[in-house]
Amino acid sequence: MTEQNSTDLSVAASGKALRSVMNFNIGRRLRRIVAYSWVGIVYSFIFAPIIVVIGSSFDGGSVIAGRAVLQFPPSNLSLQWYWLIPPSMFQSLWVSVSMAAISAACGIVIGVPAALGIIRGKFYGKTLMGSLFRAPLQIPFIVIGLAFLQSYYFLGDVLGLHMRGTFTGLVLGHVFVATPYVVGAVGAQLQRFNPAYEEAALIHGANRWRTFYRVTMPIIMPGIYAGGLYAFLISFGDVTISLFLSGPDLSPLPVEIFYALDNDFEPTITAIASLVVVGSLIILYLIQRLVGMEVLLRGGGSN
Amino acid sequence: MKANWGLVLLPPLVFCMLLLFGSQWVFLRSSFFEDLGIGRLGTEFQLNNYLTVFADPFFFSALTLNFKLAAGVVVCTLLVAYPVAYTVARMRARWAIIFLSAIVVTSFVSIVIKVLGIIILFAADGPMVKTLKSLGILSERFAVIGTMPGVIIGLTHLAIAFMVMMLFSVIQTIPRSLEEAAEIHGAPRWRVFLRVIIPLSLPGVVSASLLLFNVIMGAFVSALLLGGGKIMTLPVVIQRTIMLYSEYGMAAALSAVLMLFVLTINILSVFLVTRMRAASSAVT
Numbered sequence: 001m002t003e004q005n006s007t008d009l010s011v012a013a014s015g016k017a018l019r020s021v022m023n024f025n026i027g028r029r030l031r032r033i034v035a036y037s038w039v040g041i042v043y044s045f046i047f048a049p050i051i052v053v054i055g056s057s058f059d060g061g062s063v064i065a066g067r068a069v070l071q072f073p074p075s076n077l078s079l080q081w082y083w084l085i086p087p088s089m090f091q092s093l094w095v096s097v098s099m100a101a102i103s104a105a106c107g108i109v110i111g112v113p114a115a116l117g118i119i120r121g122k123f124y125g126k127t128l129m130g131s132l133f134r135a136p137l138q139i140p141f142i143v144i145g146l147a148f149l150q151s152y153y154f155l156g157d158v159l160g161l162h163m164r165g166t167f168t169g170l171v172l173g174h175v176f177v178a179t180p181y182v183v184g185a186v187g188a189q190l191q192r193f194n195p196a197y198e199e200a201a202l203i204h205g206a207n208r209w210r211t212f213y214r215v216t217m218p219i220i221m222p223g224i225y226a227g228g229l230y231a232f233l234i235s236f237g238d239v240t241i242s243l244f245l246s247g248p249d250l251s252p253l254p255v256e257i258f259y260a261l262d263n264d265f266e267p268t269i270t271a272i273a274s275l276v277v278v279g280s281l282i283i284l285y286l287i288q289r290l291v292g293m294e295v296l297l298r299g300g301g302s303n
Numbered sequence: 304m305k306a307n308w309g310l311v312l313l314p315p316l317v318f319c320m321l322l323l324f325g326s327q328w329v330f331l332r333s334s335f336f337e338d339l340g341i342g343r344l345g346t347e348f349q350l351n352n353y354l355t356v357f358a359d360p361f362f363f364s365a366l367t368l369n370f371k372l373a374a375g376v377v378v379c380t381l382l383v384a385y386p387v388a389y390t391v392a393r394m395r396a397r398w399a400i401i402f403l404s405a406i407v408v409t410s411f412v413s414i415v416i417k418v419l420g421i422i423i424l425f426a427a428d429g430p431m432v433k434t435l436k437s438l439g440i441l442s443e444r445f446a447v448i449g450t451m452p453g454v455i456i457g458l459t460h461l462a463i464a465f466m467v468m469m470l471f472s473v474i475q476t477i478p479r480s481l482e483e484a485a486e487i488h489g490a491p492r493w494r495v496f497l498r499v500i501i502p503l504s505l506p507g508v509v510s511a512s513l514l515l516f517n518v519i520m521g522a523f524v525s526a527l528l529l530g531g532g533k534i535m536t537l538p539v540v541i542q543r544t545i546m547l548y549s550e551y552g553m554a555a556a557l558s559a560v561l562m563l564f565v566l567t568i569n570i571l572s573v574f575l576v577t578r579m580r581a582a583s584s585a586v587t
Contacts, residue, residue, distance in 0.1 A: 031492065035390040042387045043405070046464050049420025050412055056423050071430070072423055110315045117312020129312075135323055138569060140521025142538045143558040147330035150551060154329045176322045179315075237413035239524050243542075257415040261422070261528050270423070273416045284408055 050277060057081055057270035070267050081271035089256060089272045096252040099167065100236035103174035107231035108224055110175065111182025115223070116216075118183070119190040133183045136176050145244035148173045152245070165247020173245045174235040181234065182227030189223030225291045233280075334555035344552055352556030362540065362557065369537040370564075373519040376455065377512050380462040385508075388470030389500070393479065403471055410464050414524045421457055421529070422447060449531030457525030462515055469514070473507030474500070506579040513572040517565045537561050 052072045059074030061081075118129050136144065152163040163169035197219070201211040239254040246255055257273060260266045334352055337345035356362045391402045409417075425432055425447035435441040447453040477500060485495045523538035530539060537557060544554040 027492070035386060039387050039390050039402075042383060042463065042467070043402075045460065046406060046409055046467075048424055049417045049460065050409060051420075052424045053416055053420040070423060073430070110318060113311045114315035114319070117308045117310075117315070121308040121312055123309050129316075132316075132323070133319060138517075138565065139327075140517070140523075140538065140558075140561060140565060142521060142523045142541055143330070143562055144326070146541065146545060146551075146554055146558050147326035149545075150333055150555065151326045151329040153551075172322070176319075176326075179319060233411045237411065239413065239415055244545075254413045254415045257413075257419065258524065258528070261415065261419060265422070269419065273419055277412055277416060280411060281408070284411065288404075 053270050054274040054277060057267075057274040061267050070270060081268050082275075085268045085272050089253065089268070092251055092253040092256045093272070093276070095167075095250060096236055096254065099170055099174065099252055100232045103171050103178050103235040104228045104232040106171065106175045107178040107182045108228050111179045111227060111231075112186055112220065112224060114179070115183045115186035115190060115220070119187050120195060130187070134180050137180050141177070141238070141240035144173065144177060145241045148176070148241070149244040164245060165250055167250060170242060170245050170250070170252070173241045174238065177238075177241065178231035178234050181230040182224070185227030185230065186220050186223035189220050193219045222291065225287070229287060236280075330555045331559060333552050334559050336552050338550040338552045340549070352552050353560070355553065356556055356560050361535075365535045365537045365540045366560065368535065369520055369561075372454070372458065372536060373516050376458045376462050376519050377516045380459055380466045380515065381508065381512055383459075384463055384466035384470055388467050389474050391467070392471050392474040399471075399475075403468070406464050406467055410468070414461065415528075417460060418457060418525050418528045421453075421460060421525075425453070425456065448529060449533040451534060453529040453531075454526055454534045454536075457529040458519055458522055461522060461525055462519060465515055465518065466511065469511035470504070470508065473504050473511065476507075477503045502583075506576045506583070509579065510572050510576045513568050513575075517568055520561065520564060520568075 055074055056070040056072040058077050058079065059070045059072070060076035060078035061070050062075075114133055118126060118133065139147075148169075149164065152169055155161045155163060163172070198211055198215050201215045202208070206214065237254060238252075239258050242252045242255045243258065246252060251259075253272070253276065257269050260269045333344055335348050335350065337347065337349060337351060339345055356366070391399055393399075394402065423429065427446050432441060432445060436443060436445065445452065447456065481499055481503070482495050485499050486492075490498070521538060522536075523542065526534065526536045527539045527542065530536070538561070541554050541557045541561070544550050544557065
């Protein structure tokens with residue numbers, strides 16, 4: 001019920017009705033306060049760990065029982081952890097960025113024709129085809145990691161092709177989980193548009209390539225951005241699959257952070273993690289400025 | 304002249320199916336062979352690995368623990384996230400987009416960074432835990448690493464963002480006019496919730512919960528880092544079986560059981576949601 005309605009009512013109402021309308025408004029306001037506070041509490045819980053990582057990276061740290069300990073909120077401000085980040089961390093960051101970029105590019109190269117085929121093709125079993133391409137999303141990452149690791153060992157035994165700990169091996173594992181996001185995003189975009197647009201271009205004498213570049217491409221472009229972004233971020237943030245497929249000389253940043261946390265707490269990882277978070281925020285902001293907020297809101301997140 | 308899109312589909316199809324069926328075949332096959340140590344597998348086809356999963360109390364308790372944890376976390380998350388998703392979905396469009404994007408952005412941050420934050424935030428000597436302890440809300444022995452509460456905090460954090468995003472898109476599809484109609488006809492707020500909003504969102508809630516259940520069943524990073532080698536969920540046991548003992552056959556059998564669980568839940572989800580949709584369309 002709108003505010004306008006309730007005032008109209010209150011003017012015409014008798015004393016009793018007026019009281020009930022006022023109660024209604026007080027109840028409404030109270031409900032709002034409770035609801036928004038709850039949203040605030042839950043959102044704080046969601047954001048807290050990220051804010052804490054960035055905040056405590058500026059803490060000078062204190063040594064308790066022989067171990068460096070960081071505090072949030074920071075007690076003695078210092079930038080020392082940023083200067084102490086070991087060069088190997090930056091190498092890992094570079095591995096992560098290039099791996100994610102190549103995985104996203106491969107995902108697009110494979111996913112776009114797949115989406116075109118599934119949505120625009122005329123054949124039986126299109127639903128089945130769609131779910132086959134979506135299948136990797138249903139498999140837990142740990143199972144994918146194990147399955148790819150064993151497949152690489154198998155290839156090594158049979159063909160002498162050693163893929164574990166290689167860049168190609170890592171990328172292949174990520175392409176497997178990233179492609180469904182591209183297929184999904186591009187497919188959703190295609191489904192919104194009538195194939196008659198393409199037929200119209202063909203009828204009016206455009207050849208197939210021209211139709212593709214001038215009609216189909218502009219239609220699916222937002223889907224490619226969204227799918228590519230998701231593919232990049234899935235690969236960039238993944239730990240589980242990388243853990244199985246990376247080797248001692250080649251480990252992406254999340255794996256480095258994982259080992260650092262599993263062994264002993266190392267304050268410099270808060271610094272590099274903050275750099276990554278802020279860097280990702282800047283990239284997301286730029287993408288949002290370039291292609292709009294909508295791109296971010298398609299599809300799900302990562303685990 | 305019509306483009307033949309079926310032909311375009313062929314190369315990606317061959318590539319993706321090779322990866323999917325190839326990797327799944329190799330790992331499922333290895334689950335039927337005995338481990339001979341240092342990563343070697345026997346040559347005789349047998350089912351012992353699967354029998355061990357259910358007979359060995361260590362493996363079986365990992366399975367039941369995983370199930371209980373995932374179910375508990377999903378139910379709690381649902382109760383916490385539903386009002387949040389409802390409030391955000393009923394905000395003005397501009398605000399709803401801002402609140403939703405904020406959550407989507409956090410879902411892009413790597414899970415290790417979030418776990419790092421949880422570890423610092425809930426550190427035993429940190430200011431927050433100290434205050435909660437002095438207020439008597441947390442017990443004196445609380446620690447976030449290596450304890451069940453720690454793992455539950457980590458998994459809940461992973462689940463809540465997911466749940467809010469999924470429930471948001473469910474609740475957004477319920478027209479506000481239906482609530483207004485019920486209110487105009489004199490239904491108090493709680494009855495509008497009980498009789499309009501919850502029934503209409505139920506199919507979405509069920510599929511979101513089951514999807515999330517699968518995500519939590521397979522959650523590895525938070526379970527391992529916050530469990531600190533003491534809380535043995537199935538994914539943690541799978542990783543240890545490979546990394547510490549190199550028992551690939553056993554690890555594959557455990558993974559196959561995990562997959563079986565996830566697949567069953569998926570099929571159940573499709574079945575339930577189809578039935579609920581059919582039932583609700585029969586009523587109207």
